[in-house]
Amino acid sequence: MRKLLILSGKGGTGKTTVASAFIALSAARAWADCDVDAPNLHLVSGAFTKSIAKDYHDLPKARIDADFCTACGRCHDVCRFDAITVGSVYQADPIACEGCTFCLHVCPEGAITMEESKAGEIFLHTREDQVFSTATLKMGSGTTGKLVTAVKDQIKGVDAPLAILDGSPGIGCPVIASLTGSTLALMVSEPSVSGLSDLRRVVASALQLDVPVAVVVNKADINSKQCAAIKRYCTDEHIPFLGTIPYDPTVVTHLNEGRNLAHANSPAAVAIKAIWERTAALLEVL
Amino acid sequence: MIIAVPAENQSLDSPICQSFGRAPFFCIYDTGSESSRFLDNTAKEASGGAGIEAAQLLVDQNIDALITYRLGENAARVFRAANTKLLKAVNLSIADNVANFLEEKLASLEDIHSGYHHG
Amino acid sequence: MAENLTIAVLSGKGGTGKTMVSVNLAAVATGATYIDCDVEEPNGHLFLKPKVFEEETITIGKPEVDQRRCDGCKICSDACAFKALAVVNKKLLIFPEICHSCGLCYHLCPQGALIEVEQSLGVLSKGYRDDLLVLSAELKIGEPSGVPLIKALINNIKGGITIIDGPPGSGCLVHETIARADFCLLVAEPTRFGEQNLALVHQLVSLMGKPAAVLLNKTTGGANASEEYAKANGLSIIATLPWDGQLARTTSSGDLAIDGSEHYRQYFSHLLAQIVEEARRA
Known part of the structure; x- marks a missing residue:
């Protein structure tokens, strides 16, 4: 299975916007929303006939039993995550706690236990021969990298030639987890100094994990000078540049109504179709 | 020789599990006595590092070879340190894979995927 | 203001x-x-x-092992909640990219074989x-x-x-x-x-x-x-x-x-x- 990550x-x-159009244009049978911090792909994936929800568990978190705590402070001294709050009895903050168990090992009173903690929910939606994997992160939970891996695992065994993964912004753990095992990372940039600065860092992150990259520029006509700078960067770095998408106010209208751009006729939709064809051709040779 | 295989069910007729770290069971097959037993994979619910934990579990069973479809880089590092033979599973039952292994028909496992699982 | x-x-x-x-x-x-x-x-x-x-x-601290001191007792690898440590043939393997730098392994090691090394973040x-x-x-x-x-x-x-x-x-x-x-x-x-x-x-x-x-x-x-x-x-x-x-x-x-x-x-x-x-x- 080839995995195209956006x-x-x-x-x-x-x-x-690009991922949802690609899913329809490629008639993909498997796709996933790896932006578990701020998922949106479900809003433009249509209705499903069957959905399976599963609890996702993080490492168990520390809990201090107030009846046994003598406020000796050892747990506080060893915790590197600032997860122990000081008081007449000490308390463990389940948001800051990463579940390392250091506190449990040093507590002379045996007042600390590790309690199972639900970190979110993973969903597997299906209709006919299509599957869509997504998740929601419980507020205050922070294990996004592992949750991304769990989301990807749900479509791993699907018998389909292509899976499309919608990624998250940044370059940290959720992005690294989504890059792992991807065939191609298509970078959707924007023509701004911020867009180019961020593009450089995410391209470096992908290449470090040996994932090939290609670039498109969205809303390209907002700043043609910056768009040219991105093209130049791609030429200099030998990165395939697969095209530009013009700023198109009808995009928002479509997405707000829960529709992807695959069958629209607007300037942005036409550009995305051409970019999909180039992306598909590139995927063939990877 | 002791061979480990990730198993969907506790039976030699079971298909090999597609996932290594998240396999429900491991079949431990002893070619000397032609006997098998099944281990619960205690790592399968791990919220990260499942591959390393599962590899540790099997290395502790003193296995000589592992037959699997896929393996992460981290688990592979554990097996390499233990000199475990890594073999690519074919789409057949555990028993048939073991038979193929004995006839030296299994290819060595080449496609090690990067196994990133940080929180 | x-x-x-x-x-x-x-x-x-x-x-x-x-x-x-x-x-x-x-x-x-x-x-x-x-x-x-x-x-x-x-x-x-x-x-x-x-x-x-x-x-x-x-910087952030990550463990390194002094192999001369480590006797492969597995106390650290059994305790590591993130499974960033494994022991094979009495030899400790460390997976720094999985490590959360909690510090527990240094504390537990009976041989003092684990050293915290600062790495640039x-x-x-x-x-x-x-x-x-x-x-x-x-x-x-x-x-x-x-x-x-x-x-x-x-x-x-x-x-x-x-x-x-x-x-x-x-x-x-x-x-x-x-x-x-x-x-x-x-x-x-x-x-x-x-x-x-x-x-x-x-x-x-x-x-x-x-x-x-x-x-x-x-x-x-x-x-x-x-x-x-x-x-x-x-x-x-x-x-x-x-x-x-x-x-x-x-x-x-x-x-x-x-x-x-x-x-x-x-x-x-x-x-x-x-x-x-x-x-x-x-």
Whole structure:
């Protein structure tokens, strides 16, 4: 199975706009929303006939039993995550706690236990021969990298030639987790100094994991000078540049109504179709 | 020789599990006595590092070879340190894979995927 | 403004205008501090162009083993919650990219065979743009977590007005960013995508007990899902910033809106005054 991942570095450049159109244009049978921090792909994926929800568990978190705590402070001294709050009895903050168990090992009173913690929910939606994997992160939970891996695992065994993954902004753990094992990372950039600065960092992150990259520029006509700078960067770095998408106010109208751009006729939709064909051709040779 | 295989069910007729770290069971097959037993994969629910934990579990069973479809880089590092033979599973039951292994028909496992699982 | 106030600018969804709002707010304040907590993709310095006077490497400790001392007892690998350690043939294997640097293994090792070695996680830089102190940090490529960089950044809050430019999302980096904030300004765009992610970050700031208000950015006069969300959920709307192609061009070129436009200078001065007022009431 080839895995096409859509990334951007900078947020809000149009990853989900491109991913949702590609899913329809390629008639993909498997896709996933790896932006578990701020998922949106479900809004433009249509209705499904069957959905399976599963709890996703993080490492168990520390809990201090107030009846046994003598406020000796050892747990506080060893915790590197600032997860122990000081008081007449000490308390463990389940948001800051990463579940390392250091506190449990040093507590002389045996007052600390590790309690199972739900970190979110993973969903597997299906209709006919299509599957869509997505997740929601419980507020205050922070294990996004592992949750991304769990989201990807749900479509791993699907018998389909192509899976499309909608990624998250940035270059940290969720992005690294989404890049792992991807065939190609298509970077949706925007023509701004921020867009280019962020693009450089996300391209470096992908190449470090040996994932090939290609670039498109969305809303290209907002700043043609910056768009040219991105093209030049791609030429200099030998990165395939697969095209530009013009700023098109009808995009928002479509997405707000829950429709992807695959069958629209607007300037942005036409450009995305051409870019899909080039992306498909590139995927063939990878 | 002791061979480990990730198993969907506790039976030699079971298909090999597509996932290594998240496999429900491991079949431990002893070619000397032609006997098998099944281990619960205690790592399968791990919220990260499942591959390393599962590899540690099997290395502790002193296995000589592992037959699997896929393996992460981290688990592969554990097996390499233990000199475990890594073989690519074919789409057949555990028993048939073991038979193929004995006839030296299994290819060595080449496609090690990067196994990133940080929180 | 003598008063101490730390304002975190957040959005949930990326690209709603957090950095544009943050840098312009910081630039109109007097003697303020701007902190860019988007350590994965820091952009504030592109607009503020500070004169950097100090750079500091932020490090994180990872275990290394002294094989002569290690007897392969497995105490550390059995205890490691993240499974970053394994023992094969009495030899310890370490997986540093899985390690969370909790420190437990050094504490447990009966042989004293584990040594903590500091590794670079990124660089924190301090600079001035006139009287504005500009702090930013850049996470090293391939490092999974910028949390220690954010902790180092917010330890520099020195009083007065501090504007924190937050990372997108509502995950661990955002928790860390708002831990010391007095007030959260949520920047939202009118789309349904924007509204969904505004709801998430609003839930997070509510959970953390932080007063917050929303700035409706890129409004067009048409339907505004974020506005509807704010009204339905008792989230105060502090201001509206209509879509402006000229502003988009200025920002995409890396320029400050307040520099070329008296309108925007007044807009952001007024916005800052409103935030101070709203934070005081809260």
